[in-house]
Amino acid sequence: MTDRSVTQDRAPQGGATPARRFGDAGLLAGLAILLVLALMPQITAVAGGSYVLNLVMKAMILAIAAISLDLLIGYSGLVSFGHAAFLGLGSYVTGIALTEGIYGALPILGLVLLICGGFALVTGAISLRTSGVYFIMITLAFGQMLFFALSSLSSYGGDDGLTLWDTPDLFGAYVFQTGSGLFYSTLVVLALTWLAVGRIAGSRFGRVLRAGKESPLRVGVVGFDLYRFRLAAYVIAGLFAGVAGFLMACHTEFINPSTASWQNSGTLIVMVILGGMGTRNGALLGALFVVLIEEALSRYTVDWKLIFGPMLVLIALFAKGGLANLLARVGGGR
Amino acid sequence: MSVVLALDGLVKSFGSLLVTDNVTLDLKPGECHALIGPNGAGKTTLINLVSGTLAPDRGKVVLADADISRLTPPQRALAGLGRTFQITTVIRSFSVLENVALAAQAKDGSSFRFFGTARNEDALNSRARAALETIGLGHRAAVRSADLSHGEHRLLELAMAIVGAPKALLLDEPMAGLGKGESAALTETLKTLKTQIPILLVEHDMEAVFKLADRISVLAYGKVIATGTPEAVRADEDARAAYLGTKLP
Amino acid sequence: MSSTLFLIQLLNGAQYGVLLFLIAAGLTLVFGVMGFINLAHGVQYMIGAYLTFMYFGVTGNFLTALLLGLVTALCLGLALEALVFRHLYDRDHLDQVLATFGIILFVNEAVKVIWGPGTLTLPAPEFLSASLQLTDNLLYPVYRLALIVVGVLVAAGLYLVVTRTRVGMLIRAGASNADMVSALGINIRRLFMIVFGFGAMLAGFAGALAAPVFTLEPGMGDNLLIVAFVVIIIGGIGSIRGAFIAAILVGLIDTLGRSLATDAMNLIFDASAANQIGPSIASMLIYIFMAAVLFFRPQGLFPAKGSA
Incomplete structure (x- = not known):
C-alpha cells in the first residue's frame, strides 16, 4: 500500500496542477471532517447529549495517537506494536505531575514531551536496529515493559489506576477542564497533528521515509542513513501520542496502566489499517470508525468482541485495504 | 589527479x-x-x-x-560514489522524476526538513530533469516508475546514480x-x-x-x-x- | 534473603522458564519456518488450560483431562490453521497482525462467555499433590517439581526431533530457506500444518500444566505471549536450543528479580522509595535484558537464520 495522495495526482512537470492550486481533495475532505467534529458540541446538544460528545472526544484523542502511528506504519513501513505506551506514559506524566502539585499546563506538557521523547529515543534506538517481525515483537515488548512499570507504581494507584482531582491550567485558565474548553483544545491538537503529519509526509524528510518503506537498500545507496530518519520519525510519533495521553488524562480525570496495554496498541494499529495506511485522512477516519463500531456493537451485545474479532479476521483475509478504499470513497477522502 | x-x-x-x-x-x-x-x-x-x-x-x-x-x-x-544494481531497485510508487529528485536531495543540504513540499522543490526537480535528459529518459519523467519497461528501469537507476554528480x-x-x-x-x-x-x-x-x-x-x-x-x-x-x-x- | 527462600525462587524461576519454553517453542518454530507472526499463540495456552479444566469436570481424572485437552487443542489449532492462517503465510505481516489480533479478541471473549469472567482453579492431580521436604524448613509441592521435570523432558525430546529426525531436518531447512525446501519437492504446506498444529498443542500443554499452579482467567495467555516473544528474540528466532536457554534465563531473571529488586534498591534508596522503585525495576528487568542482548547480538543468542 503506497501513499496514493502523493503518487496519484502527479503533475506532468512535477509542478502545480489545478488540483494542487485549490488544495487537493484529501485536504478538503479532512477539513470537512474536522469541521463536522468542531460542530459536535452543537450537534450533540440537539441529539445525543453529553454521552455522545464524550465518545467523540475519546475518538478525537485516539485519532491523534492513530495519526501519529500512521507516520510509522503507513509512511515508514514500521509496524510499531507499542504505540499505546506513549499514550499511557503521557497520561501518567500528567497524572503524576498533578498529584505532585504541578498544575501549569505548559510545564506539564514540557515534561510529557521530554519524557515521551526520551522513552521513544531510547526504545527506538534499540528497536530500529532490527526490522520486520523483530521490530513488531520488540516494540510490543517495550510497550509491555512500560505497562508493567506503570502497574507497579503503587503510590500512584498501581494496577487500579488513580483518579485525578485537579486539571492543568493554562495561565490560570482551565482550558483543559472537561467541557467545551477541553473539547476545543483537543480539536486544535487533532487538527495540528493531522496537518503536521500530512506536511511531514510530503516533506523532504517524509520522502526519505516513504522511499525507505519500499527499498531501504536504495535509500542507503543514494546517500541517506535511513536509521536516523526512522529514529526521528519514531520520536516524533511518540511526542504526538504523548500529548494525546495528556489530553486523555484531562478527559477521563483518571490514569490507568491499561491505557498502555498491548491491546490498546493493537487497537491503534487496527484504526490505521481500517482507515487506510499512509493516506491523508485514513488514521483519522479509522479512529472515528473503530470507536463508533465499538459503541454500536456494544449496544447490541456486551460481548461485542465476538463480532469485532471475526470482522478483523475477515478484513485481513479478504479486504486487503478494500475497506479503506470503501471508507475513503464514502468519506470523500483519498 | x-x-x-x-x-x-x-x-x-x-x-x-x-x-x-x-x-x-x-x-x-x-x-x-x-x-x-x-x-x-x-x-x-x-x-x-x-x-x-x-x-x-x-x-x-x-x-x-x-x-x-x-x-x-x-x-x-x-x-x-554512484552505483547501480544488477537487480533494479527503484522506488516503484514514486514517479520517475521523484526517484531522481530523491537522489538529488541526498546531496543537497539537510533532508531533516519536516515542512515544505519536497515535490515542489524546483532546484531538485530541475537537476533531476537534467539527469534524465542526459541519459535519454526525459520524456518519461512523469510516469510512475512501476510502469517503466525493464530497459527504462536500468536507465532510471543510472539517472539516480549520476544526479549527484x-x-x-x-x-x-x-x-x-x-x-x-x-x-x-x-x-x-x-x-x-x-x-x-x-x-x-x-x-x-x-x-x-x-x-x-x-x-x-x-x-x-x-x-x-x-x-x-x-x-x-x-x-x-x-x-x-x-x-x-x-x-x- | 535466606538461602531457603533463594532456593524456592530458583525453583519457581525454573518452573516459569519451563512454561515459557513450551509456549516459545511452538512460536519460534512457526515463526522461524513460516515467517508468520502468530499473536494468537497465547490463546492456545489459555485454551489448553480451560479445556483441561472442562474435561476434569467431566472425568474427574487429571491425566485423562490433560490428554483430551491436548487432542482438542490440537484439533482447534489445525482448524484455525486451515481456516485462517494458511491464507496469510504469503501476506504482509500487517495482515497477519490484524487477523491474529482479531482471533485473540474473539477467543478471549468466547472463553469469558462460556466459563465466565472470573478466575477458576484446577486442583493438582492427587498422586502429585504431596509436598517434598527439600531442606529442613523447605516444603515444595511435588506437582511443581514434576512440572519442571516434564518441561525439561519435552525440551530434550523436541531437541532430538528437530536435530535427529527427517521432519526436524526439514523444519531446520525451512527455517533457513523455505524456497529451497519446496524446491526439493517437499509439500511445504503440509510441513507448515504439522509445525503449526504441534506448536499449538505445545502451548495448550503448557496451559494445561500451568492450570493447577496459576488461576485460570480469560486473557491469561496474552501477557505470557509477549514474554514468549521476549524469549525468542533473546534466543534467536527459529532456534529450539536458544528458546530453551532464553526461557530459563528469563524465568530466573524475572522471578529472582522480583524478590531481589526491592532489597537491592534498599541499598541505594530509603525504604519507602525502594518499595516504590523496586517492583517497577523488577517488572522491567527481562525487557532490559532483552535490550542488552539485542544491543550486542541483534540476531539473538542462537540465530537460526542469516538475517531477520
Missing part, C-alpha cells in the same frame, strides 16, 4: 574461502574500466567491497585521494536483461557519460564491454589475472583460459 578511484590490495574471505585475493586496480578520469570474469570469479563481492556493503579484511578503497574503506554505503555515496560510477551489469537495440543505445549513452564521470563497469555482455572499455581487468578465483587495453586482453592467454568456452570478440 590521475586516479579517481583506487582499489588497493583488497582481501576478503568468507571462512576459509578466499573470494577477493589481493585485488588492486584503479580508475582514471575519462575512462571506462571494465571488470570481467566468469561466474563465481568474485565480481559481486568486489562490488560490495567498493560500495561498502562488505568490509574488506585487508586493503583499502580510495576515492579522490580519500580512504573510504571504513565508510558506510550512504557515506560512500555522499563522498561521490559523483566522482566515479560503479555499474553492476547495466546491460543485464536488455534487448539488443536497448543495449546498443545504452552503450552509446555510457560512451558519452564516461568522459564526464569515469565508470567502473562490471558486465557480462562482452560486445558492450569491448565497445566501451578503455581498459579491461579479468577476474578469476578472486584474483586479477590480466589488465590492459581491450586488444591486449583479447590476446592474453590467461584471459582466454579463464573464459574457456566463451569466445572473446
Whole structure:
C-alpha cells in the first residue's frame, strides 16, 4: 500500500496542477471532517447529549495517537506494536505531575514531551536496529515493559489506576477542564497533528521515509542513513501520542496502566489499517470508525468482541485495504 | 589527479574461502574500466567491497585521494560514489522524476526538513530533469516508475546514480536483461557519460564491454589475472583460459 | 534473603522458564519456518488450560483431562490453521497482525462467555499433590517439581526431533530457506500444518500444566505471549536450543528479580522509595535484558537464520 495522495495526482512537470492550486481533495475532505467534529458540541446538544460528545472526544484523542502511528506504519513501513505506551506514559506524566502539585499546563506538557521523547529515543534506538517481525515483537515488548512499570507504581494507584482531582491550567485558565474548553483544545491538537503529519509526509524528510518503506537498500545507496530518519520519525510519533495521553488524562480525570496495554496498541494499529495506511485522512477516519463500531456493537451485545474479532479476521483475509478504499470513497477522502 | 578511484590490495574471505585475493586496480578520469570474469570469479563481492556493503579484511578503497574503506554505503555515496544494481531497485510508487529528485536531495543540504513540499522543490526537480535528459529518459519523467519497461528501469537507476554528480560510477551489469537495440543505445549513452564521470563497469555482455572499455581487468578465483587495453586482453592467454568456452570478440 | 527462600525462587524461576519454553517453542518454530507472526499463540495456552479444566469436570481424572485437552487443542489449532492462517503465510505481516489480533479478541471473549469472567482453579492431580521436604524448613509441592521435570523432558525430546529426525531436518531447512525446501519437492504446506498444529498443542500443554499452579482467567495467555516473544528474540528466532536457554534465563531473571529488586534498591534508596522503585525495576528487568542482548547480538543468542 503506497501513499496514493502523493503518487496519484502527479503533475506532468512535477509542478502545480489545478488540483494542487485549490488544495487537493484529501485536504478538503479532512477539513470537512474536522469541521463536522468542531460542530459536535452543537450537534450533540440537539441529539445525543453529553454521552455522545464524550465518545467523540475519546475518538478525537485516539485519532491523534492513530495519526501519529500512521507516520510509522503507513509512511515508514514500521509496524510499531507499542504505540499505546506513549499514550499511557503521557497520561501518567500528567497524572503524576498533578498529584505532585504541578498544575501549569505548559510545564506539564514540557515534561510529557521530554519524557515521551526520551522513552521513544531510547526504545527506538534499540528497536530500529532490527526490522520486520523483530521490530513488531520488540516494540510490543517495550510497550509491555512500560505497562508493567506503570502497574507497579503503587503510590500512584498501581494496577487500579488513580483518579485525578485537579486539571492543568493554562495561565490560570482551565482550558483543559472537561467541557467545551477541553473539547476545543483537543480539536486544535487533532487538527495540528493531522496537518503536521500530512506536511511531514510530503516533506523532504517524509520522502526519505516513504522511499525507505519500499527499498531501504536504495535509500542507503543514494546517500541517506535511513536509521536516523526512522529514529526521528519514531520520536516524533511518540511526542504526538504523548500529548494525546495528556489530553486523555484531562478527559477521563483518571490514569490507568491499561491505557498502555498491548491491546490498546493493537487497537491503534487496527484504526490505521481500517482507515487506510499512509493516506491523508485514513488514521483519522479509522479512529472515528473503530470507536463508533465499538459503541454500536456494544449496544447490541456486551460481548461485542465476538463480532469485532471475526470482522478483523475477515478484513485481513479478504479486504486487503478494500475497506479503506470503501471508507475513503464514502468519506470523500483519498 | 590521475586516479579517481583506487582499489588497493583488497582481501576478503568468507571462512576459509578466499573470494577477493589481493585485488588492486584503479580508475582514471575519462575512462571506462571494465571488470570481467566468469561466474563465481568474485565480481559481486568486489562490488560490495567498493560500495561498502562488505568490509574488506585487508586493503583499502580510495576515492579522490580519500580512504573510504571504513565508510558506510550512504557515506560512500555522499563522498561521490554512484552505483547501480544488477537487480533494479527503484522506488516503484514514486514517479520517475521523484526517484531522481530523491537522489538529488541526498546531496543537497539537510533532508531533516519536516515542512515544505519536497515535490515542489524546483532546484531538485530541475537537476533531476537534467539527469534524465542526459541519459535519454526525459520524456518519461512523469510516469510512475512501476510502469517503466525493464530497459527504462536500468536507465532510471543510472539517472539516480549520476544526479549527484559523483566522482566515479560503479555499474553492476547495466546491460543485464536488455534487448539488443536497448543495449546498443545504452552503450552509446555510457560512451558519452564516461568522459564526464569515469565508470567502473562490471558486465557480462562482452560486445558492450569491448565497445566501451578503455581498459579491461579479468577476474578469476578472486584474483586479477590480466589488465590492459581491450586488444591486449583479447590476446592474453590467461584471459582466454579463464573464459574457456566463451569466445572473446 | 535466606538461602531457603533463594532456593524456592530458583525453583519457581525454573518452573516459569519451563512454561515459557513450551509456549516459545511452538512460536519460534512457526515463526522461524513460516515467517508468520502468530499473536494468537497465547490463546492456545489459555485454551489448553480451560479445556483441561472442562474435561476434569467431566472425568474427574487429571491425566485423562490433560490428554483430551491436548487432542482438542490440537484439533482447534489445525482448524484455525486451515481456516485462517494458511491464507496469510504469503501476506504482509500487517495482515497477519490484524487477523491474529482479531482471533485473540474473539477467543478471549468466547472463553469469558462460556466459563465466565472470573478466575477458576484446577486442583493438582492427587498422586502429585504431596509436598517434598527439600531442606529442613523447605516444603515444595511435588506437582511443581514434576512440572519442571516434564518441561525439561519435552525440551530434550523436541531437541532430538528437530536435530535427529527427517521432519526436524526439514523444519531446520525451512527455517533457513523455505524456497529451497519446496524446491526439493517437499509439500511445504503440509510441513507448515504439522509445525503449526504441534506448536499449538505445545502451548495448550503448557496451559494445561500451568492450570493447577496459576488461576485460570480469560486473557491469561496474552501477557505470557509477549514474554514468549521476549524469549525468542533473546534466543534467536527459529532456534529450539536458544528458546530453551532464553526461557530459563528469563524465568530466573524475572522471578529472582522480583524478590531481589526491592532489597537491592534498599541499598541505594530509603525504604519507602525502594518499595516504590523496586517492583517497577523488577517488572522491567527481562525487557532490559532483552535490550542488552539485542544491543550486542541483534540476531539473538542462537540465530537460526542469516538475517531477520
